[in-house]
Amino acid sequence: MEDKKTELPLGGIIPEGGTAHDYSTGGWRKLRPIVDKDRCTNCLICWVMCPDSAVIVEDGKMVGFDLEHCKGCGICAVECPDKVKAITMEEEG
Amino acid sequence: MAITMTKGQTGLTGNAAIAVAMKQINPDVCAAYPITPSTTVIEDFSSYVADGKVTTELITVESEHSAMSACIGASAAGARVMTATSAQGLALMWEMLYIASGMRLPIILTNVNRALSAPINIHCDHSDSMGARDSGWIQIYSETVQEGYDNLIQAVRIAEDERVLLPAMVCLDGFITSHAIENIALLEDEDVKKFVGEYRAQNSLLDTDKPSTYGAMTLPDVYINFKHQQSQAIARAKEVVIEVGKEFGKKFGRTYALFDAYRLEDAEAAIVILNSAAGTTKVAVDELRKQGKLVGALRPRLFRPFPFKEIADALSHVKAIAVLDRADSMSGFGGPVFNEVRSALYDADKRPKVMSRIYGLGGRDYKVKDALGVFNELQKVLETGKVETLQKYITI
Numbered sequence: 001m002e003d004k005k006t007e008l009p010l011g012g013i014i015p016e017g018g019t020a021h022d023y024s025t026g027g028w029r030k031l032r033p034i035v036d037k038d039r040c041t042n043c044l045i046c047w048v049m050c051p052d053s054a055v056i057v058e059d060g061k062m063v064g065f066d067l068e069h070c071k072g073c074g075i076c077a078v079e080c081p082d083k084v085k086a087i088t089m090e091e092e093g
Numbered sequence: 094m095a096i097t098m099t100k101g102q103t104g105l106t107g108n109a110a111i112a113v114a115m116k117q118i119n120p121d122v123c124a125a126y127p128i129t130p131s132t133t134v135i136e137d138f139s140s141y142v143a144d145g146k147v148t149t150e151l152i153t154v155e156s157e158h159s160a161m162s163a164c165i166g167a168s169a170a171g172a173r174v175m176t177a178t179s180a181q182g183l184a185l186m187w188e189m190l191y192i193a194s195g196m197r198l199p200i201i202l203t204n205v206n207r208a209l210s211a212p213i214n215i216h217c218d219h220s221d222s223m224g225a226r227d228s229g230w231i232q233i234y235s236e237t238v239q240e241g242y243d244n245l246i247q248a249v250r251i252a253e254d255e256r257v258l259l260p261a262m263v264c265l266d267g268f269i270t271s272h273a274i275e276n277i278a279l280l281e282d283e284d285v286k287k288f289v290g291e292y293r294a295q296n297s298l299l300d301t302d303k304p305s306t307y308g309a310m311t312l313p314d315v316y317i318n319f320k321h322q323q324s325q326a327i328a329r330a331k332e333v334v335i336e337v338g339k340e341f342g343k344k345f346g347r348t349y350a351l352f353d354a355y356r357l358e359d360a361e362a363a364i365v366i367l368n369s370a371a372g373t374t375k376v377a378v379d380e381l382r383k384q385g386k387l388v389g390a391l392r393p394r395l396f397r398p399f400p401f402k403e404i405a406d407a408l409s410h411v412k413a414i415a416v417l418d419r420a421d422s423m424s425g426f427g428g429p430v431f432n433e434v435r436s437a438l439y440d441a442d443k444r445p446k447v448m449s450r451i452y453g454l455g456g457r458d459y460k461v462k463d464a465l466g467v468f469n470e471l472q473k474v475l476e477t478g479k480v481e482t483l484q485k486y487i488t489i
């Protein structure tokens with residue numbers, strides 16, 4: 001039988017950039033970050049610290065999370081300044 | 094460098110000749126770590142780098158694992174890359190050998206064959222390259238200094254051919270070939286340059302306009318498909334080896350094939366043997382031919398991929414064959430070359446009797462009398478139609 005996958009790029013090389021965006025790292029999340037916008041000061045520390053660029057910022061304001069890529073590590077919740085602690089991690093249902 | 098100069102000939106050791114070939118190829122990057130008996134390849138080559146005779150970036154590293162890793166990085170960046178090693182050095186590269194071939198990087202390595210420890214030994218056998226035979230590298234074996242030099246130049250074309258794109262290893266016998274001086278014919282720098290041409294990698298990590306990822310994870314949905322591609326590519330290497338060997342012959346007068354058959358056409362008994370020991374075997378063949386005995390020899394040049402059909406065709410009329418291995422695969426069932434040859438002959442209409450003889454490990458001499466002894470055993474097989482001992486050590 002002819003192998004349909006022989007057209008794959010040689011040697012497992014991915015011949016284009018930015019392909020990590022297409023991979024849903026949110027699939028294995030156990031804890032989901034929840035932001036309380038009443039407490040949030042938009043300091044954007046969570047946006048800086050998130051290892052998966054999963055904090056969404058619009059017009060200089062933190063507006064929520066990209067749950068396709070947020071893996072639930074909780075770094076944002078820890079890094080959110082003690083004075084506000086605007087992010088809590090909740091079990092995925 | 095050259096010790097003697099006769100007309101059109103230069104007296105060089107095997108390692109010096111390999112270094113001259115590397116100088117003429119002028120690779121972009123060479124990453125290496127010294128190990129006996131391959132050390133003088135890189136020693137000579139580093140003089141060429143220091144003297145500005147090449148434009149190669151020479152990377153001196155802290156181990157062979159790092160040497161092959163640096164070769165892989167440079168090759169992924171689109172460079173033409175070469176290195177050299179022996180024995181434990183090749184063993185330390187093991188993990189990276191598979192990565193080089195899996196990523197389809199046409200790196201060229203000279204392996205100066207040396208025994209693997211333990212016990213520690215610096216002399217010739219083929220346990221190093223035979224251990225790497227399933228790593229996905231093309232393996233070309235060389236009988237003489239001249240052939241080692243010629244093979245290295247051809248290896249560049251074979252590895253980089255777009256039908257292949259796989260790393261290639263050129264093997265020559267430690268000390269016997271690497272340190273013995275032979276009068277050889279060198280090619281002109283310009284001819285080598287033209288023959289190998291310019292290398293244009295399909296992808297380059299340094300090409301930021303066309304970003305690519307090397308070494309990505311693949312799961313059960315595609316891993317086997319990449320291996321399938323690789324398997325088909327190494328099978329295709331056979332026709333490329335033939336083409337390049339012919340073209341080399343047309344241009345420079347020395348033609349190379351998949352193997353070298355010596356007085357085999359009407360032979361009833363034959364020895365199959367790799368590298369320098371083939372020369373000794375041919376002397377024994379000539380002696381016996383003088384006595385009217387129908388004997389011959391076959392020296393495989395390409396071992397990976399293994400040209401099983403061609404070798405079987407060349408041997409199928411022979412009645413008794415001894416395959417001599419300078420390595421033991423410790424299976425209790427013959428050496429690595431023996432197993433390939435015997436398996437290749439399975440489909441022959443009249444299967445020859447085949448036996449395995451292990452010789453010369455750790456640099457033990459293989460003399461004409463040893464070859465004559467094997468032919469003597471083959472004579473008995475011809476008379477009785479039986480192989481009494483399938484695997485046996487000789488030269489002990």
Ligand code: SF4
Nearest residue numbers: 050070071073074076
């Ligand atoms: S939980 Fe981790 S991945 Fe998700 S937004 Fe916070 S820092 Fe990013």
Ligand code: SF4
Nearest residue numbers: 040041043044046080
């Ligand atoms: S770190 Fe906390 S306060 Fe700062 S933007 Fe993020 S959620 Fe808001």
